[in-house]
Amino acid sequence: xxxxxxxxxxxxxxxxxxxxxxxxxxxxxxxxxxxxxxxxxxxxxxxxxxxxxxxxxxxxxxxxxxxxxxxxxxxxxxxxxxxxxxxxxxxxxxxxxxxxxxxxxxxxxxxxxxxxxxxxxxxxxxxxxxxxxxxxxxxxxxxxxxxxxxxxxxxxxxxxxxxxxxxxxxxxxxxxxxxxxxxxxxxxxxxxxxxxxxxxxxxxxxxxxxxxxxxxxxxxxxxxxxxxxxxxxxxxxxxxxxxxxxxxxxxxxxxxxxxxxxxxxxxxxxxxxxxxxxxxxxxxxxxxxxxxxxxxxxxxxxxxxxxxxxxxxxx
Amino acid sequence: xxxxxxxxxxxxxxxxxxxxxxxxxxxxxxxxxxxxxxxxxxxxxxxxxxxxxxxxxxxxxxxxxxxxxxxxxxxxxxxxxxxxxxxxxxxxxxxxxxxxxxxxxxxxxxxxxxx
Numbered sequence: 001x002x003x004x005x006x007x008x009x010x011x012x013x014x015x016x017x018x019x020x021x022x023x024x025x026x027x028x029x030x031x032x033x034x035x036x037x038x039x040x041x042x043x044x045x046x047x048x049x050x051x052x053x054x055x056x057x058x059x060x061x062x063x064x065x066x067x068x069x070x071x072x073x074x075x076x077x078x079x080x081x082x083x084x085x086x087x088x089x090x091x092x093x094x095x096x097x098x099x100x101x102x103x104x105x106x107x108x109x110x111x112x113x114x115x116x117x118x119x120x121x122x123x124x125x126x127x128x129x130x131x132x133x134x135x136x137x138x139x140x141x142x143x144x145x146x147x148x149x150x151x152x153x154x155x156x157x158x159x160x161x162x163x164x165x166x167x168x169x170x171x172x173x174x175x176x177x178x179x180x181x182x183x184x185x186x187x188x189x190x191x192x193x194x195x196x197x198x199x200x201x202x203x204x205x206x207x208x209x210x211x212x213x214x215x216x217x218x219x220x221x222x223x224x225x226x227x228x229x230x231x232x233x234x235x236x237x238x239x240x241x242x243x244x245x246x247x248x249x250x251x252x253x254x255x256x257x258x259x260x261x262x263x264x265x266x267x268x269x270x271x272x273x274x275x276x277x278x279x280x281x282x283x284x285x286x287x288x289x290x291x292x293x294x295x296x297x298x299x300x301x302x303x304x305x306x307x308x309x310x311x312x313x314x315x
Numbered sequence: 316x317x318x319x320x321x322x323x324x325x326x327x328x329x330x331x332x333x334x335x336x337x338x339x340x341x342x343x344x345x346x347x348x349x350x351x352x353x354x355x356x357x358x359x360x361x362x363x364x365x366x367x368x369x370x371x372x373x374x375x376x377x378x379x380x381x382x383x384x385x386x387x388x389x390x391x392x393x394x395x396x397x398x399x400x401x402x403x404x405x406x407x408x409x410x411x412x413x414x415x416x417x418x419x420x421x422x423x424x425x426x427x428x429x430x
Binding site: 070071072105106107132133136138176177180181218219220221278279280281 | 380385398
């Protein structure tokens with residue numbers, strides 16, 4: 001591993017300086033510093049641009065739901081194509097992509113094929129974790145593992161290092177229990193203990209998984225039962241960023257050294273917690289759909305631990 | 316904990332006049348009292364259903380999202396039910412059969428089989 005951030009004192013002292021930028025469709029930018037939202041003007045566009053130029057960027061895509069054709073978006077395949085088109089047109093090419101699950105709607109071979117063709121066609125390395133929709137083939141997840149399980153453990157979890165950042169892809173959509181939420185399980189947690197042993201506390205950590213690793217809204221199943229055990233293992237690190245999907249909307253929370261962020265879907269929006277009878281697909285007027293779909297770009301500044309997250313819509 | 320859905324058959328009267336009649340005319344013959352559990356708005360309706368031994372219970376997914384019917388004790392498990400799909404199961408022995416959705420485990424229900 002090649003760590004660029006081995007000054008531990010610097011890393012710890014900077015842990016509260018984490019900045020997160022959100023760029024909604026029209027270019028609105030805001031930041032969170034030490035958990036307090038700060039207005040757009042305090043972090044100038046030039047500063048954001050500099051971060052982009054001197055660090056490296058990776059892109060998060062989520063909840064493609066290839067095969068979905070209901071009223072909320074009869075053409076989920078087209079909006080994925082649009083999203084990939086926008087990613088390919090970025091002036092600053094991302095180093096790679098992560099996909100935080102629900103690649104397909106029903107785990108059918110043709111849906112996996114279509115997704116692979118559209119996403120893979122852009123030519124980026126893509127690191128996947130499964131959503132619950134990717135594990136409902138007749139083999140209960142065999143189809144996903146055959147395509148994306150190479151080099152992974154258990155149900156498809158793994159880690160890798162890039163530019164001094166340690167990335168951890170977790171699976172929290174298998175062996176779900178009656179009445180429960182997302183589930184990591186003892187085997188995966190034991191693996192995580194082992195995986196983190198060799199990682200220094202000053203190494204920025206990025207964890208990605210499908211279902212949010214914090215209790216966004218348990219009434220709708222938006223949380224993970226044993227996430228606290230995983231987060232306890234990450235306490236000693238100066239900078240932890242947790243990226244999730246599943247809820248098809250942006251939610252963000254900063255808690256100590258951990259920033260939680262969920263990405264939009266490229267397929268259909270879901271309602272804000274508690275604002276509808278169920279978390280099912282939300283049908284909006286046609287002109288509004290693309291403003292609620294999108295992707296997230298994460299920039300890691302060289303020589304610092306700050307990660308900047310920029311969300312862009314398809315509008 | 317079983318959560319009771321707050322919405323029961325909302326919209327049914329509106330659809331009844333034409334659609335329901337056509338459905339009855341074209342569907343295979345079924346006993347009028349054949350019990351059905353609707354999956355709607357991420358809830359099983361009714362959440363608790365009591366039937367006699369030997370009864371066929373049909374689960375039907377009316378959501379735009381797939382669901383899975385899984386027994387808490389693992390004794391039965393449907394395939395993923397897409398919109399409109401059904402899963403029929405015969406309950407032969409008396410007892411309580413708690414189940415949940417394998418994709419959204421906060422969704423729970425129970426079939427009580429009693430003579």
